[in-house]
Amino acid sequence: AGFHVVGIDKNQARANAVDNGRNYIGDVSDDDRVGLEVKLQDGSWYHFDGNQIAAVLCYFLMLDPQGPQRKGLVIETLVTTKMLGAIVAKAGESWIIDDLLVGFKYVADVLKTLERDGRYRHVTCSPDQLVLAAEESHGIMVLPTIRDKDATPACLYLAILYQRLRREGNTILDYYLDVLEHLGGYADVNRSIMMVGADGVLRKDRIMDALRRRPPQVLAGQAVQKVVDYWNEDAFGPFVSESDKLPRNVVQMMTDRFVITVRPSGTEPKLKFYCQLIPGSELSSVRGMGLLNELRGKADSIACLLYSELLSLIDVSIGPVGLLLPDIIDLDRKCAFEQKTVPKLREKISDGSVTRLDDLHVWLTAEVSGLIPGADPLPALRAPVAYLCHGWSDELGSITLFRDLRTWAM
Template structure:
């Protein structure tokens, strides 16, 4: 038996110990055999050998049981060794398949028009699973290296590459595709994911992400038709005119397009801006600065860095309120009125507002509501508002936006599937009909917004312009964005939207997510706790039938439970779906109320929030029961983005943590606590402290005398 066969036999025996479907094990072994024996993967073999020798069976199987799928945001995931990881091979295989797809779709123009490549700040440093004394193709792997690896493939296939000479934002990539009349583009980024991740988003000739069935055609080409990967040296590509660096000229045109969104010349607000270590330094900051806004960089997060070292939990996501932690004292120090932040590829925006002496966070739905009302107001004042104007949003985004549009006599396309690509595709239809000027705003609950016709993916810079203008107008009137939002609620009705998730990692996690969805889809659901279910909507039903592609089926894997109205509500709904880009089951709860007198706002809000909380507890308890998980009530106090297994593990060791108070030496006590909580990653105490406090009556560090 040769060395490779011995390794396969060891892996087969190790996989046999895992409680996973046999199909996962079979597929993993088949792919593992290819990577161990094909010369193409020779650089990866030393680390595969290490993973087998060290018995990391769960990790190894998850690395090999599938090829990284194409989800709502493209391909992204953990950097590492194997087909289910981001590495030079998976990126180059994707680029080869993409090259073949482009040539089939566009013919000779694919080669002459070319494609644009952009990348953000990510760099992989978390190599703890791998052997430090062996060659490792993914050690210190960054987005620039991934972009160059892909460029070598595109050039070898005769497709001209326009490569940004430094990090840039995703929306600037979308703009550049349209500006340069390219046939496609790729963004190397994992957006707001943890530092362990990276990825590649693929864009079409209009600057949007591919929609079904075109994304399926690409996936089929990559996974079924790549027999060999062609590569070319970058110097040779440049000499042949197949590689061109781009930068300042595209920047100038993009910045001008964003500045052209201006609806007001008000400039009185003071802004602190946090790029969360990302590419907003090339988009949001220079645009607002050039437009005359009083904008200041957050000194803690203004340095480009893929480690996201000054972001709580190392999660650079403006949807997560803790991502503002380090900016808050710096905003106070300069007397800022507003804090804005963007994720590493600067397509999502977050905002906090100083209101009545305290900082208030606005979620993505609230920002979308504010932008909708502001745009309609300004369009009307400028004589631009007509019945042909349109707002476009996804179905899980606040339905109050539909109400605002209807009551102002304009259209709202509000039932799109999750993914900004569907908003971009509707914009393409408007443009094809010569109606691009009718478009006002595209909005999604996950802090994504687009206005204008210069791009086809969400752009934090455009949203920042409108928010800064509105905040300036309000400041001159002694009001804030929170005041503005409250008046909207009083006028149209309070809309309480809540997002949570059950994060289930690895191959086993995919099976558990599928188990929840299958149960909810296949069984009659009469009630969620005390709330009667009036209707269940399965987005697998409806037109088009049959589904356009497997990616269409995946995108439409959405269930909506409409609950019976209560006094004071107009609609209550729960929407669930598996994430297309991360290993989690997403749950959206919306409670829509009725108009009220502004003086009664606190009561109006509180009653709807109470309804949401009751629904959340009851529905998630039902989901945990499907998984045969006994989930403690205090589990809802843990950081919501923790994986389920980590939440359960915390409760297993909680008494052990409390017992550390009997360790006499404080240094030893702290060391043992760090060891127990190491599995929680960055800022571990902060992730579990509320649950600990609920049981022991005080925070963990105070209880252990470690404050």
């Protein structure tokens, strides 16, 4: 059976699911966000992000021949997958509002306006015609009477879908791959540039200011077709108050291949950006997991380029090794790892001062002890070390320690 797990952590939910099925469906203890994982044949787990969960639910509710085949209103924030718009277009006789600021209070405002006026901008309908409201951070609403994200009804729909798929010998991951093949090349990658202290606050403000004063004409090699600044009072109305400026501190840039949205955190020196890949004119011949991985790879590559391009606005440079470190690591530590630790690591391998992988791990752990305070840093280093090993193979490939390190990283 599928599981609707309330108030336990992911590892406990996985343990509960081992003997009972291939999926678990969960929400956090306050019942407001949806989590979904699928157990694969090799025993590993595939984690669905919030965009993928929203896409599965929307497709099931509107386009699945064995589903409810609903028509009506879909609402999403501006950083939620563009796949929902494609679903609404194929369903017909339906509407989508897809440019709301982040937060379900804006979804509630739409429903209140529809209830009061019967109209919200181009949409004329009643709140009862809501099919789905979603945000990328795992928030889902399917009942218009609950003016906030609510995991329970969404989990019930996922459980219904899961039971049907299991009888057919399929998983929700199989279902999502079919949806992807049907609708085209959508993928979403979210990244953060973490900074620290007062200097970090200044840096994030400088990036946002640069985007507004000199909007980029090209992003990640693609011409920018449109720039939307939510601080534009002519387009979005005057600020209601000073606190209204914070959620509207958003700049969105659109190309023919992807949409980029940049917004700073209001509570810490962090800049978040969202890369939303949309289908191009060419069709991929890849199917299944190959297609999913191909699209994710494209979105990851665009996000890495954008990370560097945003930093160039404040004259900071970071290479591919630093970009492969998790975003929980702040920018200065990423740069220090790239500029100081990497040369030392290469020297340790080549000069023979360390011959055993365990000893190298001990040295590396001490070298980057502050990288992720309170946590073992080694798991965060696998991807960047794998990248380094690929580049060092010709020169260091004959060294046993190097080969052991490469095996560990891969």
